[in-house]
Amino acid sequence: MDGAGPTLAFWALSAVTLVAAGGVLVSRNLLHAVLFLILSFVGIAGFFLLLSAEFLAMAQVVIYVGAIAVLVLFAVLLTPAVGRDNGETRFIAPALLLSVALAAVFIFVIHDTTWNTVDEDPRATVESLGTALLGRWVLPFEIASVLLTAALVGAIMLVRSPEEEAEDGLA
Amino acid sequence: MSDLDIVGPQLAVLVAAAAVLLVDALIPQHRRIVPFVALAGLALSAAWTLSWVARDDYQTAFEGTLSLDKFSVFFYFLFAGITATVVLASIDWVNRAGRGQGEYYALVLTSCAGLMFLSASRDLITIYVALELSSIPQYILAGWGKDNRSSEAGLKYLLLGAVASSILLYGMALLYGLTGTTMLDGIADAIAADGESHRSLLVLASVLLIAGFGFKMAVVPFQMWVPDVYQGAPTPVAAYLSVGSKAAAFAVVLRIFFEALGEGFLSDDWSTVFAVLAAVSMTVGNVMAVVQTDIKRMLGYSSIAQAGNFMVGLAAISVSGEEFTLGASSVLVFLAAYAFTNLGAFIAVIAISQRIGSDQIKDYAGMWKRSPVLALALAFCLVSLTGIPPTAGFWAKMYIFNAGIRADLAWLVIIGVLNSVISGYYYLSVARQMFLGDAEGADRVRVSPSIGLSLGVATLGVLVFGILPTPLISAAKDAAEIFSRQ
Numbered sequence: 001m002d003g004a005g006p007t008l009a010f011w012a013l014s015a016v017t018l019v020a021a022g023g024v025l026v027s028r029n030l031l032h033a034v035l036f037l038i039l040s041f042v043g044i045a046g047f048f049l050l051l052s053a054e055f056l057a058m059a060q061v062v063i064y065v066g067a068i069a070v071l072v073l074f075a076v077l078l079t080p081a082v083g084r085d086n087g088e089t090r091f092i093a094p095a096l097l098l099s100v101a102l103a104a105v106f107i108f109v110i111h112d113t114t115w116n117t118v119d120e121d122p123r124a125t126v127e128s129l130g131t132a133l134l135g136r137w138v139l140p141f142e143i144a145s146v147l148l149t150a151a152l153v154g155a156i157m158l159v160r161s162p163e164e165e166a167e168d169g170l171a
Numbered sequence: 172m173s174d175l176d177i178v179g180p181q182l183a184v185l186v187a188a189a190a191v192l193l194v195d196a197l198i199p200q201h202r203r204i205v206p207f208v209a210l211a212g213l214a215l216s217a218a219w220t221l222s223w224v225a226r227d228d229y230q231t232a233f234e235g236t237l238s239l240d241k242f243s244v245f246f247y248f249l250f251a252g253i254t255a256t257v258v259l260a261s262i263d264w265v266n267r268a269g270r271g272q273g274e275y276y277a278l279v280l281t282s283c284a285g286l287m288f289l290s291a292s293r294d295l296i297t298i299y300v301a302l303e304l305s306s307i308p309q310y311i312l313a314g315w316g317k318d319n320r321s322s323e324a325g326l327k328y329l330l331l332g333a334v335a336s337s338i339l340l341y342g343m344a345l346l347y348g349l350t351g352t353t354m355l356d357g358i359a360d361a362i363a364a365d366g367e368s369h370r371s372l373l374v375l376a377s378v379l380l381i382a383g384f385g386f387k388m389a390v391v392p393f394q395m396w397v398p399d400v401y402q403g404a405p406t407p408v409a410a411y412l413s414v415g416s417k418a419a420a421f422a423v424v425l426r427i428f429f430e431a432l433g434e435g436f437l438s439d440d441w442s443t444v445f446a447v448l449a450a451v452s453m454t455v456g457n458v459m460a461v462v463q464t465d466i467k468r469m470l471g472y473s474s475i476a477q478a479g480n481f482m483v484g485l486a487a488i489s490v491s492g493e494e495f496t497l498g499a500s501s502v503l504v505f506l507a508a509y510a511f512t513n514l515g516a517f518i519a520v521i522a523i524s525q526r527i528g529s530d531q532i533k534d535y536a537g538m539w540k541r542s543p544v545l546a547l548a549l550a551f552c553l554v555s556l557t558g559i560p561p562t563a564g565f566w567a568k569m570y571i572f573n574a575g576i577r578a579d580l581a582w583l584v585i586i587g588v589l590n591s592v593i594s595g596y597y598y599l600s601v602a603r604q605m606f607l608g609d610a611e612g613a614d615r616v617r618v619s620p621s622i623g624l625s626l627g628v629a630t631l632g633v634l635v636f637g638i639l640p641t642p643l644i645s646a647a648k649d650a651a652e653i654f655s656r657q
Binding site for chain 1: 178185192234271274277288296299304307308315317349371372375
């Protein structure tokens with residue numbers, strides 16, 4: 001990357017993503033936490049754009065910001081019987097200590113390592129992604145589709161009401 | 172040879188899963204054949220694997236992401252056997268639950284296919300997806316009972332499993348970031364080339380991988396879910412979790428650590444981690460098991476302690492030269508022996524608690540008078556878990572402790588032997604209750620044919636491998652050969 005633009009964008013995106021992630025933890029209202037989570041997802045989509053992975057950025061927005069966040073919002077809104085607060089816990093102090101220690105370890109290790117960087121333009125087009133998914137990575141791709149089917153079957157079984165099951169038993 | 176032929180064993184299981192769903196949906200009047208369709212699929216899978224053994228033509232598929240070798244073949248047979256036994260043991264429970272017959276067996280089979288993929292993958296992406304394929308059906312199955320206990324078990328398992336997965340992914344991402352490849356052999360090459368200058372990162376990645384897989388292996392300190400999930404989940408599912416996902420986690424850990432991270436300077440580091448985890452797991456698991464009054468919880472803690480025993484084999488990598496693979500083969504022997512033994516114990520518990528309606532150990536008093544066969548079978552499996560001859564458990568412990576001694580881990584083996592003594596106390600106190608206690612009910616405890624068959628298979632396995640351990644040990648040695656570095 002050259003020029004001040006990408007560097008500036010990187011730091012701005014980092015600030016947005018991290019502050020939003022912190023907001024998820026700190027905000028007491030569950031709805032606010034979800035909104036912060038969405039902001040954090042958008043920040044990550046920005047990182048993908050910065051790395052010239054446009055397709056990933058779009059997928060991030062469509063799947064995480066679009067589908068998953070909306071699902072979480074619906075889940076919160078449709079379960080009025082449970083509390084909307086983010087839950088107090090006795091473990092705040094140890095958790096804080098642990099995360100600071102972990103962050104220190106990670107920052108040390110990441111600085112200690114010389115990372116390989118790719119020199120040529122790593123632009124991932126939709127075409128190359130598609131070829132990779134149905135070529136070299138076809139096995140994990142197909143396993144993932146079986147996984148989704150199994151998850152779907154399981155989800156249906158878990159949410160069926162007793163009445164529906166009684167009908168099923170008579171059939 | 173086509174790639175589809177190589178994934179044949181998994182395909183057979185997945186096709187059976189689809190067939191089970193269709194039979195249940197389209198011809199509900201013949202619902203009773205559903206478990207037998209599942210068994211047929213598993214038999215076909217085992218036959219397909221056998222045909223590969225007969226062809227003796229081991230190779231990789233899908234550009235090296237999947238490897239058909241003696242190691243994966245060993246696990247294909249193990250998983251087909253485990254799943255078939257669990258399917259047999261589930262028939263009564265599922266019939267009584269009276270819902271989702273097809274879906275239950277379909278999820279068990281899908282999970283089995285995931286376990287098979289897991290033992291054969293040589294690429295981090297495939298490993299991750301296969302891990303999820305085996306786990307997600309298990310989360311659902313743990314909550315299958317729908318009562319509070321079972322729902323709690325399912326939710327707990329799902330949430331903690333998701334956390335463990337993300338830790339695992341972090342470790343994989345670090346490895347990929349350093350080496351630029353997700354293939355295990357590529358990672359090994361990159362580490363051999365200039366890994367030593369990146370030691371801190373490799374150690375961190377190893378620790379994250381151990382933490383992620385440690386959840387599935389159920390070793391301390393990643394064991395919190397085990398007793399609650401085993402107690403709350405339907406007993407056949409608990410049996411499946413205690414052997415299936417544990418065996419697969421050890422299989423994949425062997426592959427990743429021995430193949431990709433086996434470089435000398437690195438294995439010194441992680442074998443120490445495994446040795447410490449082994450000692451802690453054995454001790455915590457056994458001490459907690461002593462005070463349990465619920466037999467499923469007790470078996471949960473005992474499975475944590477047993478995972479500690481497996482880890483002795485992982486820690487024994489420092490054996491050099493021709494015996495480099497001794498630790499790996501001892502883990503395989505132990506896994507197979509443990510699978511039969513623990514399945515036998517769980518199936519006996521299913522049969523007994525179905526009749527007496529209780530999982531409390533004190534209610535097992537006098538079981539000898541109510542059902543001599545069940546009491547004998549359970550006692551025999553508990554003896555094998557303790558590691559007393561003439562059972563499979565005895566040879567497994569001998570073999571794994573021998574690997575520990577060869578690797579200069581005498582301190583760990585001493586802890587292991589002391590722990591066997593503790594475990595003998597609580598395993599045998601169940602047996603004492605059954606044989607010497609006074610029966611509360613006088614009625615006989617009867618066993619259905621399917622439970623009887625699965626219990627017979629499991630205990631026969633324990634007995635046969637207890638008397639003739641050589642075939643199992645040589646199969647495990649062959650399987651572990653893939654890790655040899657000459």
